[in-house]
Amino acid sequence: MAKDTPQTFYLKDYTPFGYDVESVHLTFRLSPETTRVLSKIRFAPKADAADKTFFLHGEDLQLISAKIDGQEVAPEVTDKGLSCDVPGAPFTWEAEVEINPAGNTALEGLYMSNRMYCTQCEAEGFRKITYYPDRPDVMSTFTVRIEGDEPVMLSNGNPMGHGEGWAEWHDPWPKPAYLFALVAGDLVNHPGQFTTKSGKVVELNIWVRPGPDEGKCAFGMEALKKSMTWDEEVYGLEYDLELFNIVAVDDFNMGAMENKGLNIFNSSCVLASPETSTDANFERIEAIIAHEYFHNWTGNRITCRDWFQLCLKEGLTVFRDAQFTSDMRSEPVKRIEDVITLRARQFPEDGGPLAHPPRPEEFQEINNFYTATVYEKGAEVIGMLKRLVGDENYYKALKLYFERHDGQACTIEDWLQVFEDATGRDLQQFKLWYSQAGTPRVKVSEEYADGTYTLTLEQSTPPTPGQPDKAPRVIPMAVGLLSPNGDEVRATEVLELTEAKQSFTFDGLAAKPVPSILREFSAPVILERDTTNAERAFLLAHDTDPFNRWEAGNALAKEVRLAMVLDGAAPDGAYLDALEKLVRDDDQDPAFRALVLSPPSQADIAQTLFERGYTPDPQKIYDAAETFTQTLAQQLETSLPRLYAATTVEGPYAPDADSAGKRALNGRILSLLTRLDGGEQAARQYAAADNMTQQYTALAALMKAEKGDAQSQAFFDQWNDDRLVMDKWFALQIACAAPQKTAATAAALTNHALFDMKNPNRFRAVFGALAGNHAGFHHASGEAYALLAENLIALDKLNPQTTARMCAAFQTWKRYDAGRQSLIRARMSRIAGAPGLSRDTNEMITRILDA
Ligand code: BES
Numbered sequence: 001m002a003k004d005t006p007q008t009f010y011l012k013d014y015t016p017f018g019y020d021v022e023s024v025h026l027t028f029r030l031s032p033e034t035t036r037v038l039s040k041i042r043f044a045p046k047a048d049a050a051d052k053t054f055f056l057h058g059e060d061l062q063l064i065s066a067k068i069d070g071q072e073v074a075p076e077v078t079d080k081g082l083s084c085d086v087p088g089a090p091f092t093w094e095a096e097v098e099i100n101p102a103g104n105t106a107l108e109g110l111y112m113s114n115r116m117y118c119t120q121c122e123a124e125g126f127r128k129i130t131y132y133p134d135r136p137d138v139m140s141t142f143t144v145r146i147e148g149d150e151p152v153m154l155s156n157g158n159p160m161g162h163g164e165g166w167a168e169w170h171d172p173w174p175k176p177a178y179l180f181a182l183v184a185g186d187l188v189n190h191p192g193q194f195t196t197k198s199g200k201v202v203e204l205n206i207w208v209r210p211g212p213d214e215g216k217c218a219f220g221m222e223a224l225k226k227s228m229t230w231d232e233e234v235y236g237l238e239y240d241l242e243l244f245n246i247v248a249v250d251d252f253n254m255g256a257m258e259n260k261g262l263n264i265f266n267s268s269c270v271l272a273s274p275e276t277s278t279d280a281n282f283e284r285i286e287a288i289i290a291h292e293y294f295h296n297w298t299g300n301r302i303t304c305r306d307w308f309q310l311c312l313k314e315g316l317t318v319f320r321d322a323q324f325t326s327d328m329r330s331e332p333v334k335r336i337e338d339v340i341t342l343r344a345r346q347f348p349e350d351g352g353p354l355a356h357p358p359r360p361e362e363f364q365e366i367n368n369f370y371t372a373t374v375y376e377k378g379a380e381v382i383g384m385l386k387r388l389v390g391d392e393n394y395y396k397a398l399k400l401y402f403e404r405h406d407g408q409a410c411t412i413e414d415w416l417q418v419f420e421d422a423t424g425r426d427l428q429q430f431k432l433w434y435s436q437a438g439t440p441r442v443k444v445s446e447e448y449a450d451g452t453y454t455l456t457l458e459q460s461t462p463p464t465p466g467q468p469d470k471a472p473r474v475i476p477m478a479v480g481l482l483s484p485n486g487d488e489v490r491a492t493e494v495l496e497l498t499e500a501k502q503s504f505t506f507d508g509l510a511a512k513p514v515p516s517i518l519r520e521f522s523a524p525v526i527l528e529r530d531t532t533n534a535e536r537a538f539l540l541a542h543d544t545d546p547f548n549r550w551e552a553g554n555a556l557a558k559e560v561r562l563a564m565v566l567d568g569a570a571p572d573g574a575y576l577d578a579l580e581k582l583v584r585d586d587d588q589d590p591a592f593r594a595l596v597l598s599p600p601s602q603a604d605i606a607q608t609l610f611e612r613g614y615t616p617d618p619q620k621i622y623d624a625a626e627t628f629t630q631t632l633a634q635q636l637e638t639s640l641p642r643l644y645a646a647t648t649v650e651g652p653y654a655p656d657a658d659s660a661g662k663r664a665l666n667g668r669i670l671s672l673l674t675r676l677d678g679g680e681q682a683a684r685q686y687a688a689a690d691n692m693t694q695q696y697t698a699l700a701a702l703m704k705a706e707k708g709d710a711q712s713q714a715f716f717d718q719w720n721d722d723r724l725v726m727d728k729w730f731a732l733q734i735a736c737a738a739p740q741k742t743a744a745t746a747a748a749l750t751n752h753a754l755f756d757m758k759n760p761n762r763f764r765a766v767f768g769a770l771a772g773n774h775a776g777f778h779h780a781s782g783e784a785y786a787l788l789a790e791n792l793i794a795l796d797k798l799n800p801q802t803t804a805r806m807c808a809a810f811q812t813w814k815r816y817d818a819g820r821q822s823l824i825r826a827r828m829s830r831i832a833g834a835p836g837l838s839r840d841t842n843e844m845i846t847r848i849l850d851a
């Protein structure tokens with residue numbers, strides 16, 4: 001195949017590897033530019049194998065020698081791997097390769113971050129370490145010897161011994177190569193201990209570089225212990241090694257990685273302190289630690305047969321970490337936050353050129369499929385399944401899953417079979433959620449006569465790339481009914497919508513009820529219903545389902561803003577009154593009030609306009625947002641100082657959900673206050689803050705008002721040697737910039753001495769903030785498009801994976817007017833035509849352009 005014709009992989013082509021791997025022994029002779037990797041692998045041909053091709057993946061490796069049963073062999077080597085003639089009986093393969101960790105800026109395989117050796121093997125990075133059948137259904141035990149002069153040298157499993165210049169590790173659990181890890185460097189540990197429910201003592205460590213990071217491990221350690229307890233209590237799952245290590249690294253493409261017994265974390269996802277981390281950071285860190293820990297069973301003990309099944313482990317583990325966060329914090333708040341993220345990340349994906357089902361059927365580069373659809377929609381699908389079969393059946397099915405499939409590499413079919421066997425329910429139609437892309441629309445109509453209320457639901461899903469027609473799915477619609485006086489007359493009931501159009505009746509009602517539909521957001525769909533703002537306000541005041549109360553407020557906020565954008569209307573007075581009432585209602589949870597007070601994002605308004613057939617004008621959306629917030633601030637003027645005082649959290653900082661909720665509300669109030677008092681209160685808060693949440697909130701309010709120059713400089717002076725805090729500083733300036741200044745602000749920051757193209761966190765701080773500033777990114781000048789495109793072209797040469805992911809910033813381009821479309825198209829064509837473009841980026845740009 002010609003080098004420039006990208007190869008596509010298909011789910012339907014799956015064939016097992018023809019050999020069992022009985023054991024793997026690896027020796028690493030570490031050296032920054034010339035690391036030697038010696039492998040000794042025992043292969044046994046499978047008796048029943050249809051295909052006995054002996055092909056080992058290998059990329060960017062320099063083969064020094066290869067032997068079979070001690071005899072030199074001369075395999076046929078390409079840039080993808082090697083093939084070799086092998087015996088028909090079990091044999092030992094030995095190879096020595098040389099790799100260059102210091103030159104590895106792609107951060108995949110073995111690389112160096114801050115003078116520390118570390119690895120990232122998922123999905124297909126192990127092939128950059130040595131020749132191997134690098135596929136998740138090949139599982140084996142690994143014994144690893146590390147030779148080098150690093151003070152700390154870690155790998156998976158349990159320590160077998162160490163001495164001057166060497167360390168040995170053995171992982172007794174068979175695993176796919178993507179879970180392999182190695183870390184070596186000058187590291188110190190923050191220790192902990194956990195006793196499992198059956199009495200086994202597990203040693204826990206969080207490893208960091210000596211220095212200030214040592215003081216940022218305590219919270220992560222507590223989160224780890226909480227996760228271990230929770231998984232025992234809720235799923236009955238115990239940890240299975242003597243040791244659990246977490247390492248923090250500064251240069252990492254993703255958030256964190258669940259390598260067996262040796263999790264590797266982006267330092268931003270594990271290190272926390274009150275002075276340097278916000279409440280949102282604390283919540284996220286707790287969730288990610290839980291997520292990676294939970295993978296030990298959902299991902300590691302039971303893994304994926306192939307990468308098409310990625311949502312088997314990721315969707316389930318996201319679902320589990322969301323359950324954990326609900327239990328640790330607030331269930332409704334977590335649900336609302338997740339739905340906000342789903343709509344911000346997954347809905348645009350599902351409605352655009354990158355749409356794919358939670359289980360894709362083809363890919364060129366698997367790294368491009370670690371998407372919101374695989375993760376978040378994958379988790380939503382499990383939530384629907386749980387709702388359909390009930391809690392008891394859900395846990396029964398999971399118990400069966402762990403019993404039946406422990407030690408295996410599984411498929412979505414295996415997963416659904418377990419539910420069918422445990423519950424007797426036919427899941428044929430449910431399975432469509434895994435194979436169909438696109439967000440279903442559910443259109444609601446209603447009728448009331450003689451005490452009977454009829455709800456008619458009609459589902460349809462717009463076409464997505466490669467899927468013009470969609471069959472009706474099973475959609476669990478959680479519905480409750482309220483009487484006109486605000487009492488709940490029907491508690492939540494799950495209606496199962498299975499047809500294209502279906503009616504449900506409720507008898508014995510004294511008056512026409514107000515329906516509360518899709519409670520808890522029981523399915524990832526878009527609800528279409530003709531209703532009034534008065535009814536939304538009624539639900540905001542009376543619904544017993546907290547999610548739907550927020551949803552009513554959110555829908556109302558959107559309608560008000562849409563009217564402002566489309567008709568130039570003034571902000572609706574009744575809505576402002578309802579908001580005012582809620583903000584001042586001290587009986588309501590502060591976190592909930594903060595959420596209701598947070599306006600829908602400008603991207604969300606743009607998306608809604610698009611869904612309704614309009615072409616969004618980013619500048620108009622921005623102006624409406626500004627006018628709205630200003631009007632709200634004025635409406636609340638007299639109560640703001642009191643509210644600010646009443647919601648200020650006194651005393652030493654604690655990252656718990658209650659205090660965080662109060663601070664979130666306090667922050668919303670401060671940002672409104674800043675629009676009226678010229679920034680006086682925010683400046684006072686900034687000066688007095690003893691924690692990052694309050695410091696950051698004050699700085700953001702000031703910068704938004706263009707009154708924060710002094711504080712921004714002070715912030716820089718205070719924190720310039722803390723990389724994670726500096727990421728906030730970079731991002732905030734771009735996030736707060738007015739539309740016409742956004743691109744220039746970002747461009748200037750790319751020339752800052754602390755801008756570092758090679759550090760994904762820093763690159764994302766700048767360009768994630770640029771793409772996230774809706775009106776700034778889509779400013780009619782097109783400057784932001786150009787800036788992003790040029791930087792993506794430059795980054796692609798260093799780090800294709802991060803470049804490709806950031807191309808998604810362009811995925812919504814077809815929503816906008818012809819002028820913007822042609823500006824974006826030109827920039828994407830430049831990327832597509834860049835010489836030597838990576839396979840990763842090429843796939844993303846091609847898919848987006850071909851829409
Ligand atoms: N297995 C992934 C990490 C990963 C993703 C490795 C893509 C290689 C390629 C890990 O379990 C994960 O999902 N991490 C998430 C965070 C999580 C809380 C959803 C991440 O890194 O963003």
Ligand code: ZN
Nearest residue numbers: 291295314317
């Ligand atoms: Zn994961």
